[in-house]
Amino acid sequence: MSGMSTAEFLGMVDHGDGQWAVPITDRAVGGGRGSLFGGIGLAVGVATMEIETGQPAVWATAQYIATMYNPSEMRLNVTKPAVGRTVTQCRVYGTFEGDDVVTVLGATGQRPEQLRGVWEQYPDPVAPSGSVDPEREFDYPSLHDHVEVKMARGMFGFSGAGKPTGDHRSLVWVRMPEVRVDAAALAIIADYSPSVIGNAAGRVTNLSSLDNTIRFADRAPDDTDWVLCDNRVEFMGNGFAHSSCLMWSERGQLLATASQSMTIVPV
Numbered sequence: 001m002s003g004m005s006t007a008e009f010l011g012m013v014d015h016g017d018g019q020w021a022v023p024i025t026d027r028a029v030g031g032g033r034g035s036l037f038g039g040i041g042l043a044v045g046v047a048t049m050e051i052e053t054g055q056p057a058v059w060a061t062a063q064y065i066a067t068m069y070n071p072s073e074m075r076l077n078v079t080k081p082a083v084g085r086t087v088t089q090c091r092v093y094g095t096f097e098g099d100d101v102v103t104v105l106g107a108t109g110q111r112p113e114q115l116r117g118v119w120e121q122y123p124d125p126v127a128p129s130g131s132v133d134p135e136r137e138f139d140y141p142s143l144h145d146h147v148e149v150k151m152a153r154g155m156f157g158f159s160g161a162g163k164p165t166g167d168h169r170s171l172v173w174v175r176m177p178e179v180r181v182d183a184a185a186l187a188i189i190a191d192y193s194p195s196v197i198g199n200a201a202g203r204v205t206n207l208s209s210l211d212n213t214i215r216f217a218d219r220a221p222d223d224t225d226w227v228l229c230d231n232r233v234e235f236m237g238n239g240f241a242h243s244s245c246l247m248w249s250e251r252g253q254l255l256a257t258a259s260q261s262m263t264i265v266p267v
Contacts, residue, residue, distance in 0.1 A: 003180035005180065005182055007044075009178060010022060018078040020044075020078065021075055022074040024073060027146060028070065029069065031208075034142065036068040038191050039212060042187040042212040044184070046106065047183075048092055049078065053088045056110060056219065058108060059106055059214065061211060062103070063104075064209055066096070066099060079093075088108050090106050090107065090108060091104070091105055092105075131150035132151040132156075134159050137159075150172070150226075152171035154199040155198060156195050157201070168234075169232050172192055172193065172231060174229060175225055175226045182220070186256050191209070194231075197241050204267060206266075207264060210240075210261045213259050214257070214258045217255055217256055221249060227248070229247055230246040231244075245257070
């Protein structure tokens with residue numbers, strides 16, 4: 001599989017005994033005023049869980065407690081409250097100067113396959129080369145400089161590029177050219193799916209993530225480049241929104257499912 005791992009891309013440092021350091025540089029920020037990109041919080045949890053257990057991630061969820069800015073450093077403490085024969089339950093605590101920033105819960109494991117089925121259908125979208133550029137503009141170096149995004153269906157809710165579909169669904173191609181599509185990279189890519197909120201609303205919509213959750217299906221094949229996020233809005237109201245996405249390889253292989261809850265920020 002070509003490209004560096006997500007842990008290498010972010011410059012994560014293993015200090016042993018479940019202790020890690022994550023430099024918060026331009027590669028880790030992308031929110032308002034250069035704050036930590038939500039998907040990074042989930043991604044570092046997924047990466048450390050896999051490395052500490054030596055097993056692939058099965059699922060993970062991140063709760064965002066506080067934000068961070070570039071430059072700074074997040075400290076991680078990885079614990080394994082339950083270690084079974086094939087599955088390990090994990091907790092990852094992210095802090096900055098002793099204060100909680102993010103908590104990631106999840107599990108890793110590998111088991112013999114007894115049953116198999118995929119009931120969702122690949123949407124057969126327009127190829128990335130024929131999709132719409134979201135025309136994102138940023139005033140500072142950020143993670144977005146290392147991520148390519150193309151709209152295959154709908155409007156990109158953070159910029160207004162594209163055409164609103166008038167329904168609850170959008171299709172977004174995402175890739176990180178420098179990084180192979182490992183589990184942590186999928187956690188980052190999934191955080192582009194809330195752009196569907198603006199598509200459904202028919203206007204540019206800013207959001208702040210309360211949580212990110214990802215559940216992994218098949219591992220990405222070695223030649224995976226673009227990942228398709230098939231995004232849906234379940235609800236928006238009372239100042240909040242809930243969305244989900246199916247994550248597909250270009251060949252139609254289901255890689256993961258993801259979901260989020262967000263606050264809607266006035267524009």
